[in-house]
Structure formats: C-alpha cells, structure tokens
Amino acid sequence: xxxxxxxxxxxxxxxxxxxxxxxxxxxxxxxxxxxxxxxxxxxxxxxxxxxxxxxxxxxxxxxxxxxxxxxxxxxxxxxxxxxxxxxxxxxxxxxxxxxxxxxxxxxxxxxxxxxxxxxxxxxxxxxxxxxxxxxxxxxxxxxxxxxxxxxxxxxxxxxxxxxxxxxxxxxxxxxxxxxxxxxxxxxxxxxxxxxxxxxxxx
Numbered sequence: 001x002x003x004x005x006x007x008x009x010x011x012x013x014x015x016x017x018x019x020x021x022x023x024x025x026x027x028x029x030x031x032x033x034x035x036x037x038x039x040x041x042x043x044x045x046x047x048x049x050x051x052x053x054x055x056x057x058x059x060x061x062x063x064x065x066x067x068x069x070x071x072x073x074x075x076x077x078x079x080x081x082x083x084x085x086x087x088x089x090x091x092x093x094x095x096x097x098x099x100x101x102x103x104x105x106x107x108x109x110x111x112x113x114x115x116x117x118x119x120x121x122x123x124x125x126x127x128x129x130x131x132x133x134x135x136x137x138x139x140x141x142x143x144x145x146x147x148x149x150x151x152x153x154x155x156x157x158x159x160x161x162x163x164x165x166x167x168x169x170x171x172x173x174x175x176x177x178x179x180x181x182x183x184x185x186x187x188x189x190x191x192x193x194x195x196x197x198x199x200x201x202x
Contacts, residue, residue: 007075007101010137018128021121022083023094025072026065030081033090035061037113044114048150050175068095075101082112082125091116094125096133098143105141106133110156117152126156134192141188147174148181157185161195 015024026034035058038045045052055064068079079095092112099106108129112122126144133139144162146153158164162185170179 007099008073010075010101012072012075012078013136016080016128016132017085018124020085021091021125021128022085023080023125023128024083025078025080026068028062028065028069030090031058031061031065034064034081034093037090037092041111041114044117045111046175048147048153048174049111053175075099078106082110082121084116084121089116091121094122094129096129096137103141104137104139105143106137106139107143107145108133109144110153123156123159127160130160130187130192134189139189141186143187144185145182148183154183154185157187160187161191162187163191 012025015022017023038052038055038061042052055061068077071077071079077095077097077099079093079097082091082094083089084091090113092110094108094110096106097109108126110122110126130142133142142162144157148154148167164183165186166184168182168184171182172180174180
C-alpha cells in the first residue's frame with residue numbers, strides 16, 4: 001500500500017465560498033474583527049465555550065489568529081473564520097479539529113456571534129465543510145460534538161443528516177466546572193455517497 005502523503009503537503013484552498021458565507025483561514029488582520037465578535041457575544045458563548053473567560057483583550061485575539069495560522073500551515077488543526085459575503089462581516093469561527101489524517105477523519109466545530117445566531121449561517125458553513133471534507137480531503141468520517149444541553153448546536157448536524165451516534169456521560173466539565181454530557185454526531189463516506197445518489201441529479 002502506498003504511503004499516505006504527509007499532511008503538511010496537503011493542498012488547501014484560500015477560501016470556501018457558499019451562497020451567503022465565505023469560510024477561510026485566519027489572517028493577522030482578522031484580530032480586531034474576532035475581538036469585536038467575542039466582546040459582543042460573551043454572555044451568549046460563556047455557557048458553552050471555556051476559552052471565553054481567558055479571551056479578554058485584542059492581544060488575545062492577535063494570539064488566537066497567530067496560533068490558528070500556524071496550525072493551518074502544519075495541518076494539525078484547520079481553524080477558519082466565517083464571513084458574510086454581502087457585508088464582509090466576521091460572523092464566527094469553524095474548522096476541522098481532532099484530525100486523524102491516516103483515516104482520514106475530522107471533527108467540525110463552530111461558534112457564531114450573538115447578533116448572527118438563528119439565521120442559518122452555521123448550518124451553511126457546516127454544510128460547506130462537510131462537502132469539502134468528503135470531496136476534497138477524501139474523508140471517511142466527519143464528526144460533530146456538542147454539549148448535550150446546547151439545543152441550537154445539536155440542531156445543526158441533525159438538520160444536515162448526521163446520525164446521532166452516542167452520548168458520552170459526564171465526560172468533561174462546562175465553563176463553571178460542572179460535569180456535562182457530550183452528544184456525538186457522525187457522517188461516513190458511505191452516508192455521504194448515499195445522500196449524493198439520492199439527491200436530484202446525483
């Protein structure tokens with residue numbers, strides 16, 4: 001069997017464009033937009049995202065985008081920003097995490113700023129990344145995890161046809177230190193191919 005290509009050599013696009021959103025890797029110039037979104041959304045994000053309390057200054061946002069850019073180059077974590085095409089506004093963050101290039105298997109994560117929630121931006125960006133994972137990265141599995149109490153977050157994979165595969169009980173702690181359960185949703189290459197075959201023109 002041929003040796004897999006080293007992850008650092010895997011070609012990745014400058015952007016992935018949908019109908020309303022553009023998803024792309026972070027740049028140093030994004031720090032101000034990231035900080036403004038976090039500032040706007042602290043109460044919205046705090047119950048789910050443990051990093052929010054440590055992300056307090058513009059320098060924290062500069063460090064965030066720098067780390068994201070470095071991990072992108074190394075292909076260890078593929079964090080991306082979500083941008084509204086019509087306005088150029090930064091909406092939130094997404095990307096591929098827990099990457100196992102030997103499978104390949106990836107986890108999609110996301111958060112959206114408070115003023116953009118409920119408008120379908122996360123569903124659109126997650127659909128874009130799901131398609132990209134299977135079509136361009138030859139993924140055999142894509143996974144989404146979320147707090148079992150985060151109804152909005154869980155609705156995204158459900159809407160996109162991911163299978164609810166399990167519940168990890170008391171597997172981690174929320175930002176207050178309370179034990180919480182984690183939902184796991186998954187989609188395999190077989191699932192994806194069946195969906196494509198069943199879709200009009202598939």
